Amino acid sequence: MNPVAERITPSITTMIRMDHSQVLAVFHRYKPDVLPAKKRALITNACLSIEIHAQLEEEIFYPALREVLTGDEVLEKSEPEHEQMRTLIGELRGLMGRDGPTDEAACDEKFFALMRLVMHHVADEETRLLPAAERLLRDQLGRLGxxxxxxxxxxxxxxxxxxxxxxxxxxxxxxxxxxxxxxAGAVAVGAMLFARNTKRTSENRMSRWRH
Known part of the structure; x- marks a missing residue:
């Protein structure tokens, strides 16, 4: 693992908290009297963020945590809650027109239901799962990040x-x-990691060729 990248990349638990903060900031800006075009933008932003965040947790965070934490009620219900979120997101997208919601009242109701589910999920993760990860996966948080x-x-x-x-x-x-x-910072870190991994692969190939 690249030690420089590990120092400058946030730990996985820090990233999860940052994702939570970003989505909650979007929720905070959503009001029933917001203009339809802005509602569409807020919903689009929140839904994309939630979908990507959920997939990252399911592919990386939850499997790592299950290695060291078994039988935890919050961990076990996390993925089913993600599925509930995906269902609401699909319904929200079905209510979106080019310039905003086609049915604002129904859209508000669905988005507030998504808010409640996400906020409950965030509270569980931040009070139970993230502290557990920081205790049980201490030496892996940078690599996972x-x-x-x-x-x-x-x-x-x-x-x-x-x-x-x-x-x-x-x-x-x-x-x-x-x-x-x-x-942009995330892209820069990703590019640096890719460049260093490419260089290391090239050096390994040259070393094998010389020998």
Whole structure:
């Protein structure tokens, strides 16, 4: 594992908390009287963020935690809660028109239901699962953070333009710029990891060729 990358990449638990904060910030900006176009942007941003976050947890965080934590009620119900979120997200997308929700009342109801589910899920993770991971996976948090960063880049790539546009429409200029910088930082870390791994692979091949 690259020690430089491990020092500058947030741990996996820090990344999960950052994801939670970002989604909760979107929720905070959603109001029934918000203009339809902004509602569409907020919903798009929240849904993409939740989907990517859920997949990252299912592929990386939960399997690592299950290795050291068995029979935990919160851990066991986490993936079924993700499925409930995906169902609500699908229903929300079905209510989206080009310029906003086709049925604002139904959209508000669905989005607030998603909010409640996510906030309950976040509270469980931040009070139970993240402290457990920081206790039981202490020596793996940096490596898992790098793994999550690389996988996040892969998952975000097909949605980069949509995510950027919805972020700009969802947040004030300063906050949107901050989000853009955070994304740029993640890309830089990913590029650095890729470059170093490519260089190491090339050096290994040259060494085998010389011998």
């Amino acid at each position: 790098i793994e999550m960063t690389k996988r996040r880049l892969e998952l975000m790539k097909p949605h980069a333009a949509e995510f950027a546009e919805s972020t700009v429409r969802s947040f004030p200029a300063g906050a949107a710029a901050g989000a853009a910088l955070l994304t």
